[in-house]
Amino acid sequence: MKIIxxxxxxxxxxxxxxxxxxxxxxxxISTGDIFRENIKAGTELGKKAKGYMDAGNLVPDELVxxxxxxxxxxxxxxxGYILDGFPRTIPQAEALTExxxxxxxxxxxxxxxxxxxxxxxxxxxGRRVCKGCGATYHIVNIPPKKxxxxxxxxxxxxxxDDDAPETVKKRLEVYHEQTAPLIEYYDKLGLLxxxxxxxxxxxxxxxxxxVLESK
Ligand code: AP5
Numbered sequence: 001m002k003i004i005x006x007x008x009x010x011x012x013x014x015x016x017x018x019x020x021x022x023x024x025x026x027x028x029i030s031t032g033d034i035f036r037e038n039i040k041a042g043t044e045l046g047k048k049a050k051g052y053m054d055a056g057n058l059v060p061d062e063l064v065x066x067x068x069x070x071x072x073x074x075x076x077x078x079x080g081y082i083l084d085g086f087p088r089t090i091p092q093a094e095a096l097t098e099x100x101x102x103x104x105x106x107x108x109x110x111x112x113x114x115x116x117x118x119x120x121x122x123x124x125x126g127r128r129v130c131k132g133c134g135a136t137y138h139i140v141n142i143p144p145k146k147x148x149x150x151x152x153x154x155x156x157x158x159x160x161d162d163d164a165p166e167t168v169k170k171r172l173e174v175y176h177e178q179t180a181p182l183i184e185y186y187d188k189l190g191l192l193x194x195x196x197x198x199x200x201x202x203x204x205x206x207x208x209x210x211v212l213e214s215k
Contacts, residue, residue, distance in 0.1 A: 001079075002080050002081060002083075002105075002108045003026075003080070003081070003111060003212070004086075004111070005017055005111055006110055006113070007114065008113075008117070008171075008172055008176075008179075009120070009124070009172060009175060010121075010127065010168070014033075015136060015201065016113065016195075016205065016208055017030065017082045017084040018136075019208075023209070024212075026077075026082060029082065031064055031068060032053075034067065035050075035053060036134065045067075048063060053161070053162055056162060056166075056167040056169075058174060061089055061091045061095070064092060065096075069095070087182060088179045089178050089182075090185060093186075097189075107189075107191055108191070108215060109191060109212060110182075110189075111195055111211065112194045113195050113197040114196060114197055115198055116198070119198055121168060121169075123141075124168050125165070128160075129157065129160045130153060130155040131156045132155025132156070133155060135153070137157060141200075195208055
């Protein structure tokens with residue numbers, strides 16, 4: 001099962017990808033997480049990506065495409081995968097389609113998590129992430145068991161660097177300009193499924209599972 005998660009920053013892609021991973025045992029590949037891990041480790045890639053991310057811009061396509069295509073060749077992707085945050089531009093989508101075509105392969109589902117910008121801005125204000133393992137919480141909707149402490153690794157829970165209100169606004173602008181055209185791209189390929197992201201976590205997951213079990 002090969003799945004692409006589309007949707008604006010903060011629509012819930014990472015949260016749902018994690019649940020799909022747990023249910024179907026396929027890896028969730030988040031380009032945002034890959035960049036954040038590289039920033040933390042001080043790699044060349046991390047140094048290059050940081051400036052773009054902190055400003056709310058996209059990292060250039062040439063730094064992203066090969067990285068993802070290589071990752072998909074690893075053994076754990078044989079049964080399938082969830083791409084969270086990739087592709088994000090038409091050139092990225094075309095690079096992915098071409099790379100998969102060469103292996104006689106293709107995506108099964110593109111899930112668009114649809115949410116209004118105002119609702120996203122409100123939700124993002126409550127998002128917190130673990131400094132240690134990157135797990136995501138929401139201070140009201142999906143809180144950790146112990147305030148400020150990660151359920152998974154005991155790490156400290158903090159605001160993400162690019163979640164400052166001004167940066168969130170910029171990320172939403174970039175999403176509408178550069179990423180939203182992918183909705184039409186995947187619709188034309190007959191792969192698009194729209195999920196109403198304004199529902200609660202359980203209701204959203206029920207809608208997602210209904211789509212994934214439909215083929
Ligand atoms: P990335 O890390 O991919 O960020 P994003 O796409 O902006 O998405 P987010 O992680 O912010 O949100 P999400 O949709 O996963 O929502 P979440 O599940 O956390 O990318 C960061 C940056 O990296 C980009 O800006 C760019 O610079 C760069 N980058 C990454 N990929 C790139 C690419 N391919 N090309 C170029 N640059 C790239 O949920 C949000 C909140 O809501 C959480 O608090 C969660 O707990 C809560 N929540 C979720 N669902 C529900 C629900 N149903 N009910 C109530 N609360 C909920």
